[in-house]
Amino acid sequence: MKALVWMGKNDMRVVETSKPKIIDDHNAIVKITGTAICGSDVDIMHGVIVQMDKGDILGHDFCISCGECEFCKKKLTTACERTNASRLHEKLDGGQMGGIFGYSHFTGGYAGDQAEYVLLYLCDILPTSYHSVANARVKEGGTVAIWGLGPIGLMACVWAFPKGAKRVIAIDNNWRPDFAKSKIGRLETINFSKLKSGETVPTKVHELVPSGVDVSIDATGGEYGKGWAHKLELMVGLEQDTSEIINECIYSTRKFGRVGIISDYVAFINHFNVGALMEYGITLVGCGQSPVQRKLRDMVENRKVDPAIMLTHRFEMDDVANGYHMQERREDGLMKCFVETRFSAPRAEGHRS
Missing domain, CATH: 3.90.180.10 (Medium-chain alcohol dehydrogenases, catalytic domain)
Known part of the structure; x- marks a missing residue:
């Protein structure tokens, strides 16, 4: 065999x-x-x-x-x-x-x-993506931002609309935002590799939704650092995953909003902004398979x-x-x-x- x-x-x-x-x-x-x-x-x-x-x-x-x-x-x-x-x-x-x-x-x-x-x-993919939307409590008329347009992130975008989302904003780089947009016409996308100098994903989200989205969902891969500090810490084993995307989710979410994690985090992360989570009154929830x-x-x-x-x-x-x-x-x-x-x-x- x-x-x-x-x-x-x-x-x-x-x-x-x-x-x-x-x-x-x-x-x-x-x-x-x-x-x-x-x-x-x-x-x-x-x-x-x-x-x-x-x-x-x-x-x-x-x-x-x-x-x-x-x-x-x-x-x-x-x-x-x-x-x-x-x-x-x-x-x-x-x-x-x-x-x-x-x-x-x-x-x-x-x-x-x-x-x-x-x-x-x-x-895996269908239950996992569905549960991420359900556990983050996407509601009628809500705004949703989803990081990561791999299969699970893409299907989370699909599930968000029948759950009542008025707007869904998806974040990734390279060809994936265009691919997702071709499959889901109502989807709004941010390609972070094309951001101008000084722009960040959270500032771009707030341009689209000034007060921040109701729900953010992290469907990325935690082992890929964006900044040099996290890349170095990952390389030498000082952390197993990066906190950058979770922090972006927090900064992009309205006060008393919700952040769901469906990304595959292995263990420890550094520089997680727990202060912002507390001050904004945001609910952070793990979204395992259901x-x-x-x-x-x-x-x-x-x-x-x-x-x-x-x-x-x-x-x-x-x-x-x-x-x-x-x-x-x-x-x-x-x-x-x-x-x-x-x-x-x-x-x-x-x-x-």
Whole structure:
């Protein structure tokens, strides 16, 4: 069975691994019909996660919940107290392989279709982006600013409008703001690489919304510093992530507004302006993934939302390591990919992915 493994910093390889075996009545072997590369997987490639061992299978590990703890009984399965804290959890294989053993969620087929590439994203992007908007309490007539126009940031923009947002402002650089605008016509964008001397993202946001937005959402990658001080601190290990985007969110939000974090922060940050957070009376909330698969699956099947708007590339399993480097460099307009296995349905006619 093929799997993508981490052999050291920036060294990924597709190798042959042993096939799983059934060892008791509660086991299951599941064929993978599609997987993907997440922006946070690139952090793993860089060696940011110190617990990684040579030969670990890459991709988010498939994990389930016990169904019996306090949080599981409340249907808050992503906060499961038994699986999330177990030592076994550290040894679970990642998702980029040809089969998984016993601990997968089933997303199943698409009614009347074979579009695995659509429902694949119920495993992470759709619930994560939806929950970031819901947890930050985007309301009718509200103004929203979203940092980061990767797949999760893009889909957060999609969810914000049906939640009632009157205006959504999205912030990123390079080609991504134009890509997002082409998919969501109502979206307002700020390309921070094109700001004039003396301009900052918060000052630009306040030009658009003088009192500040009601809600700011951080959907960026925390390991990428903008200023030289943070780049240096990240380089020498004095911090694991940068506080720059969170601070920009705070400065851009109105008094008594809300800031939601869905960005993949690993651990510690420096120079976080807790004083501004306190003085402005801003609510800061972490927006982890939520158990809303069934609700969002219905929305996908009823064509109320189209995850395919973010899909730009399709890779074969043998080429997935190259996909990581393309993802890191944002090459060839790569927004989100579908990684096919030998069990995948054929590429849809006329569709790039």
